[in-house]
Amino acid sequence: MWATKEIIRRRLRRRARRYANRLTSLSRRQWAGVAVVLTGSAGVAVAAAIDQAAVATCLLALLLAAVLAGVIHLSRRIGRVNRSTQAAVRDLRTVVDELQRRVLAAVEKERLAAGDRHQELTESLARAERLTGRGAELLLREQSREIEALVQLFQWITPRAPMPAGVTLNPSDLLGLVHIARDRAPATTVALGSGPSTIWLGYTVEARGGRLVVADHDRGRAGRTRALLAEHGLSTVEVRHAGVTELSVEGGAVDWYDVDALDGLHDIDLLVVDGSLAPTSSNALTPALHVLGRRLAPGAVVVVDESPVPRQGGFGLTAQRPLPGRWVALADPQSTVRA
Template identity: 70%
Template sequence: MTSLLRLARAVARRLRGLSRRQIAGMIVIVPLAVGVAISSMIGQAAVATGLLALLLTAVLAGVVHLSRRIGGVNRSTQEAVRELRATVDQLQRRVIAAVEKERLAAGDRHQEVTEAMARTERLTGRGAELLLREQSREIEALFQLFQTVTPRAPMPSSAPGSQPTDLLGLVHAARERRPALTVALGCGPAIVWLGYALAETGGRLVAVDHDAGRVSLVRGWLAEHGLGSVEVRQVGVAELVVEGRTVDWYDVEHLDGLSDIDLLLVDGDLAPATPDPLAPALHVLGRRLAMGAAVVVDEEPRVAPRQGGGFGLTSRQRLPGRWTALTQPHSTTVTTPI
């Protein structure tokens, strides 16, 4: 009894998994098969034969239908396989093309890197040689500076644009010309070095700057080195008309008392931002220059032949570092230090 129940449950589970067409086929076949069995048992051979014929016809129809379904599935499978094969072939061609493209690109990059390395190897020797020459020049200038000046406190570090060669040019110009009054437009470490150089000759140094931070810093340096005679003025920025153009420059009302200037230093890196720092300096202070004065500027000057208050600053001389000295044609020149 238990075995029959298990068999019934298994059959029920199988029946629940059948499709509608399979259930319809079972509804047709099962009664026919039962009819054939009953007809045979009761001796109705003709009925059993007819029912058997119907049963065989139904089975044959099911087989034909199943064959057609299997053929359709097979055709669908073959079509899917062909599409998959075409997709794989297309992907394979794309992968091959991408790999070939990357290989060519890698070859080009390798060629570029090889050429760049070759250029670097050719330039390395010259670049290192130039760098060593520049470093040697700065070291030599530093030795000359400390042979000229004996500081009483640690000297301030060189700021950008104020290397030992730059400082040496300024110190040598001050010692050679022995100016009674030197005016420096812009405060930096050079003020301390100029203060020492002018202290030996008894010259007066006035430094002008618009930046309160730099003014305070330079005043602290001067106090540490005992250079109390150096005057540092903080002068604000105001508009100034120069040759019909309005520029930002130092407020001229705070530059009183500066006359008979023997040496004027114009540091464009520290002065108010103007296209040509020399033009407003000569416009205001050019008429206050002493005879034979020199104007030192940190870039190649664009000065007209009769600028500078009519003194004709047409003679140019390159100083060590980034400086150029403008003087009158017959004034005293500065001997360039070795």
């Protein structure tokens, strides 16, 4: 029995606290409404107690009217809240739809871009595969040409010592240089610039009973070339050191070989101008012809590696058919240069 009463008390306390919390959470308007209802109820009770039925009826009518007004007001507020909630839901739905469309558009764009990139990559790989195959084929052809040129060089020349390694000219270039020397059989050959290619040219000139004079502005390179010539026993080749001096050509100044080192050179049948070994970085042919053009023998040939080669080199020289490798021969139109 005592336990049952205790349970009832606890329930009553919880309900009392719940109602108290609700009352404390009421707004001023709600408190005013509660006060009006309580006042009206109290008035009805007092009027009924003192036998004032008319007053009690009037107060009861006013109380009902107030309650009805409160219900209408509450209904209108609930309606406004409902409408605002529906508007918020519509706005949220619009935002979600717009976001969904943007996401779908972005995904579609990325999908198309990925497809394009995949296609480009596939085409690039296919093109690279074709180019790789073609490049390998071209490389094999080039290597075959170089091997053939090297074999032909050793068929023409029998060296007395090991040929120098690290040649700046490949076998095709050497073949073109040796070919023009064999074909022309020059009595006097002048080469501007020395190096391992001088050995090949020296053997060719020696076999034709000629003389080779080489000028080089690099003293160290000239010394190394002399040592190679001595090793191969090429006594018909002379290497001269010609330091760099300023030369006036066609109204301008260029760095070129010291002309004093070229004294005594006349009736030059073959002039080799190697632009890669010249003191000037460009147009090595113009100063060479300016100094040595008047010393060329009738029917002489000038071999130059410049690109592009001028059609007219001066002194009646005209570009002829290109030689094997990177050389081009300039000669008198009446002179024949076979390639």
